[in-house]
Amino acid sequence: MGAIAGIDVGGTFTDLILVDAEGQVRIAKVLTTVDNQAGGVMAAIAESGLAPAAIDTIVHGTTTTTNALLERKIAKVGLLTTKGFRDVLELGRRTRPTSYGLTGRFVPLIDRPLRLEVAERIDAEGRVVTPLDPAEVKAQLERLVKAGAESLVIHFLHAYANPAHERKAAEIADRHWPNEHITMASGVLSEYREYERGVTAAVNAAVQPVLRRYLGRLADELAAGGHRRDLLVMQGNGGTVSARIVAESAVNTVMSGPASGVIAAAATGLASGHPNLITYDMGGTSSDVGLIRDGVPAVSSELELEYAMPIHVPMVDMHSIGAGGGSIAAIDDGGMLRVGPQSAGARPGPICYGRGGERPTITDANLALGRLDPAGLLKVDNPVPLERVREIVLRTVGAPLGLDADGAAAAILRIANDRMAGAIRMVSLARGHDPRDFALFAFGGAGPLHAAALARELGIPTVLVPARPGLTNALGCLVADLRHDFVNTVNRPVAGLDMAEVARIVSGQIAAGRELIEREGVAIERLEYLHFADMQFMGQSHLLTIPISGPAVTREALQGDFERAYWERFQVELPEIRAVLVNLHTAAIGRRRPPDLALLAPDRERKPDLAQAMRGRRQVWFEQGGWQDTPIYRRDWLPRAARFEGPAIVEQLDSTVAIEPGNRAALDRLGNLILTVQPAEGAAP
């Protein structure tokens, strides 16, 4: 097998993990080049020491499309839609950004003068009510081009039920639109709900030219470096796709960064005997939480990237919590301590960053309590004395609460962990799962620092800290398979289903998946399909997704599996009401050969015994017992057979692991650090 590189572009760093032809792992971390991420990618390859020409497959996670959307540096999009409905994308579904407060701002992705209509109409059953006039389509396209539209969306009502009009309009656009940036909404998403489908399509059109330009530049640079083989791009569904076709569904690359972290977690968990995971990635301003069952990450089609920007293509189900290392602790007018949601961000950042931050953050509290190495303070440009950090914590939090500096910093951590644990519960365990069935997979710079405390709060017995917590997203690129999702709306009661039609739809999804993966021409080991049904009881709005066997699924299986899943989730039985099959969903997966994850934790540096793996000792504060003389281990020095108990701190280049008194720690075969945690008294379930 040739060399494979996973390259993930994050907000600050571009990370690379490369497994070369000899099975050696190379790692690189370079600064992200914000304006053109290709610069950082090429620099990371250069730092790996291998020429682009020597790399067989490059799998790339890029935030180009996510950033373009969040910063609104997007293409000028034109919309062609059903007469009477051009404002659907501006009116949304009558909401406001927050439950309370009657102000806010919303800017539609497509400017009003660039939203044009044509007389056409199809009804909910897919019957033509008003036929499409090709001449009108052509005339409106010309108006859009003249008005400066660079990318086109065709979005007609009920096109999920009958896409004939959209297809016809797309054919006309193929002839008359000046470029290849054409998005047919029902092609991106064949589900009902006109606002969500329209926005999803508009997102696709808005980032398509941006992604094409970026990948064009990157491909040129790689080619100049002699790279002739596959370039794959990560998608939000946790799978990869060939750079050749990725832009057709550019929307699928949105939020691919967090998804690749979860994919890495799933692969690591499966290889180490922890198929059920809650993933926890704590960053500077927020934390991301995901759920993996039986090695399969939960996938959802209901992501909302920001207020009123739903993206309804299947994506790894990630939930962002507004608490990160930079979250600010403050006393409110009622005299209560609050941590977050305000964040010091990267600037001014925590006090200890020495960039002018004057308000205590979670990171400052960790430092004040010795959980982070105070020597690390010296590495910033304008070092801040630890005493200053403690003084501010005391003044702003301690004094109003009647606590000393230690007590105040401890209070900040306690409240922060409490909030984060609550948020994790809402997105994972509160959906009908038993925490005792899970392990907490902690990564990101700060995740492993809080994981043991969170696991204790949540009643999760095991924490898994992977070998390279700071490179998890790049690892996700390395291990991800090719993946394409196909969703079709059926929306019929199970009792009245035409099962032949169900089989036809699923078979069609399989055929489309096979065709697409063949078109990519990427080497895979085998092709697999996962099938799902989105179901509900008649009259409900929300959907429950259940796995199904494939085209041959029976009516009885649909009914029975749905009822079981519903009971598991809600503890409610409803024999009185009919079940409805809403969507059929197939994921076509081209399995790539997985690299051996044990390579990530090489034995080169390991010491023969635990005592020698200790870098030193320092006083560290823990909730159980306060300040304690605590051993500080270097992760890469830990012997394979190491077994020890907390309190302990394990430091590595990209992260710090806090092991609490009473935790037991060990390394597994892959070099993952496994903590066994006693639940807090009275903690969940």
Add this chain to the structure above:
Amino acid sequence: MSLDPITLTVLHNGLQQVCNEMDLAFVRSAFSPVIAETLDRSDGIYAGADGALVAQGDLGLPVFVGTMQDSTKAVIARAKDLAPGDVFIVNDPYLGGTHLMDVRFVKPFFHDGKVFAWLANTGHWPDVGGMVPGGFSARAVEVEQEGLRLPPVKLYKAGRMDPEILSIILSNIRIADQRIGDIKAQAAALAVGEKRLAALIARYGAGTVAEGIAELRRRAARLMRAKLATIPDGRYTGEAFVDSDGVVDAPLKIAMAVTKQQGELWFDMSGSSPPCRGPMNSVIATTRSSIYLAMKHIFPDLPINAGTFEPLHVIEPKGTFLYAEYPRPVSGCAAEVSQRIAEAVFAALTEAMPDRLFAAPAGTSGNLAVGGGDPDKGRSYVMYVISGGGYGGSPAGDGLSNGCSTIGISKTTPIEVLEQRYPVLFEEYALHEGSGGAGRFRGGFGVNYRIRMRRGEAVASMVMDHGREGPLGALGGRNGGVNKVAIEFADGRVYRPEHKSKDQDISIGPGDVIAVSTPGGGGYGDPLLRDPQAVAEDVRRGYYSRRQARALFGVAFRPRGISVDVAATQALRKKRKTPPKRTAGQQSYIERALARAEAVVDAMAADFAPTVAAYGAKIEQTLTAWRAEPGARAARLGEIRRYAHDLKGLGPTFKQPVIGAIGASLNSLILTSGQRLDERPLVRIVEAHCAALDRVLADGIKDLGSKEARALLGRLEAVIAEAAAAE
């Protein structure tokens, strides 16, 4: 306090978490789209002894802030032989409710054999019987016509559902077959809450949790007082009008007087209209809750528990339509009157906190219900359509378009879903152009929608509002566009409801169209101060026509394209307004408009006295004309009212709130009883207002809370009361 501050915060989060998990369970498993999709529900924990609110889920519908503590109190008063697993069902509006469709489940939570707390939730059921499908009868004159009224009864006894009570309920409501799903979902959510609260108590101990609840209540009150400290002492008034009650075609007035003293607020609505015949009466629980939610909109970051409301004193408005008693019909109270009460609070407090407030939002839930039979599918149906409208402009910027109701947080049902379920075809769903109230920060826009019936006979009913007067502008901003309803019959006839926004049982059939335009939000600040480039952008987007831009904002464009004609705009705006002397040296109008606008306002504030004097003179002249020409009295009175209305807006804009208050007083008097009054009292009242204006100018009275101002306004009230008594 023996409880440490960390545990207190942890308990706060823990109680909130219990409620949030109830919310999650309820929303995800509910059937009624009104609950699942439009989130018309709420979950909370209430104190064991008195039912006071302990915590409420973050996903709860705003109008239920505080109402469930009243219904829980009503359950406590009637409950006997309680056992674990009991669940009460209640929807009686007069027992701490809203309208009949809001069905509450209330469950005692036991610890150590005693009731430690109550768990309760509310869900809006799509139907509870009554004279129209969906429950919003615009013409009901007694509550019995509105549906099945349930006093607190145990639907579950020790964990088992009582099939007999269930059968009574199901026999009295439409589309009963799906309600069993909602009933189970609603009860299951309380079971989730029970489990989580038990875990919290197991961990921290019942004593600590109880102590925490008490302390959190004190803290919330302290937080609210800290917010109220930013309001200067004084009496602030605001008004809002409901179009009509659906039965008698006359506006209903909400007269809101908010007094700030000793760090707390008193809300007095005693000057409001008497109880009405139609369903626009509000029960006191809803009236109170509307005030609470208005305050929460003004201070969104306040936590919600019983302590939050302690510094807010709602004087029970007995004898008005805001204190409905049996058997007054009330279906409009939660959806419409509540929002108008909130608007009256906003209007009153704008003066006190102009930088925190906003012009009025569309403020109607826009309920449309169509019930009929679909011959193709062989079944009957009730289709609910709710719609949003524009929000008001604010110092933070222009208002949102198509925002949800003030009291809700719900999404509309997608058109594609409605067309799948019901025999209708939407012909349009578009922005209601021109509906955003003009202002320095304009209001957001409402929606125009058209629904064509495809098959079968049906009846349409609607309860909407702001059909007579659009949502109020603030500080010189114009009102938002009004709500409009029309039925366009296939034979060419067009029917517009007599009460503009309310009607019921309109028979419609295939080919007929229901056309609705929803209100835009009010504008904030003088439209002539809006950045001309922002107006150009509005015109480019088709929000306003060129003509409207000229008329409303004083912006002129070059003949071709949409580019501002700077000189013509300057001239146009100058002509509209006495030119401010001190801005002579200023340059282009295109320059940073906001900074300049401030200067203009300040300069005009300094020169405001002549303007006021001129208004006073005009009012007196018009009064003379009124006496002279008995035939044209209505027109003259209208003119006087417009002058008064101008002063009402100009006063606060130019930092002369007392002038504004005098204008408001005269404006509202003429609006409500101007046509009724005899010559003598009317003349006396108008003259008293003119004299008051002179007095303010002569003595330089600026502070509304000052002794002089209060004396002056008090005298005006006395004159008005005297006139009313004489009448």
